Amino acid sequence: MDNRAAIREFLASRRARITPEQAGLPAYGGNRRVKGLRREEVAMLAGMSIDYYVRLERGNLAGASDTVLEGLARALQLDDAERAHLFDLARAAEPTPARSRKAAPATVPASVQLVLDAVNDAPAWVRNARHDMLAANRMARALYSPLLADPRRPANSARFVYLDPASHDFFQDWERAADDIAAMLRSEAGRNPHDKLLIELIGELSTRSEDFRTRWAAHNVRFHRTGLKKLRHPVVGDLDLTFEAMEFPAHPGLTFLAYVAPVGSPTADSLKLLASWAATTEVPQH
Incomplete structure (x- = not known):
């Protein structure tokens, strides 16, 4: 699996589904070229710099702290399954994962x-x-x-x-x-x-x-x-x-x-x- 692509597409798709109104932000003008939130709006809601958010959305979650991930989950209004998925993607992005998961079992006791x-x-x-x-x-x-x-x-x-x-x-x-x-x-x-x-x-x-x-x-x-x-x-x-x-x-x-x-x-x-x-x-x- 391409972890960077999965991160990039997951974050972009979650950002695209939230309108400024849903995020509690003013929507200035009626001609927004971006579907959903802009990157700078997500960064502001998550409490991080725009440069750092852009890095994350490009697929680089390596090193992101739990605090950063929680802020991102709140900003993107992730549900429990989506939040768990974000943390899974972040763990997989680490160069040396703490513990690799076993493949799904093929038999039962x-x-x-x-x-x-x-x-x-x-x-x-x-x-x-x-x-x-x-x-x-x-x-x-x-x-x-x-x-x-x-x-x-x-x-x-x-x-x-x-x-x-x-x-x-x-x-x-x-x-x-x-x-x-x-x-x-x-x-x-x-x-x-x-x-x-x-x-x-x-x-x-x-x-x-x-x-x-x-x-x-x-x-x-x-x-x-x-x-x-x-x-x-x-x-x-x-x-x-x-x-x-x-x-x-x-x-x-x-x-x-x-x-x-x-x-x-x-x-x-x-x-x-x-x-x-x-x-x-x-x-x-x-």
Whole structure:
């Protein structure tokens, strides 16, 4: 990953989205040639010199202190995910990073699979930061049968969304799913820019999908910890699922996801049908 280019494009894109009015600044004249804030306006808001800000936006975050980064985050009105991404980019810019991150894990311990198998009434699965499905219980394999229909393993949600036409039927809001996946991969690229398999995945998606290229160029980042997942399963139909995503402190890089629905809701009834279908139809994970 080109860290300097990522810094340059991230800062420029965040600056371009903020108007002077949103930043609490007077907008003199009606013919601003710059979309969003000017560099000198960001520098003033962040409490730094224009020369120093220009250096940062050219991609040189090496040596920037936490105080400088916090000031920059406030000036650009970054949310929590964007702030974390800025700090990740700054760490990657250091000539000798304090500690290099391990590549995303490719397998799960047997104990994690046992935890998944103990969850009987809800789809539950584990992914890494490349969005490889590494382990799943029977309900999750049934739920994600369209994803697992591709024999390539490990099954990968990003490839499914961008490269498999079946994803447009599976995700009721495909645009949102595509936005989320690109934003999460962009976040991971900032955290772990030297993950070879991640670089290969992003290269493959960029080569084969214009939808991905457009979203990747936007430099949006996002946390994906809880929310609503609206799916259309080929057997049980529409599902409005609440999901929770949790990390394993003992197994860095693994994320546990579980999908549930309120008792008595149409989706809860559909999950019962899914469980019946799963009991008679084995969807291979490996």
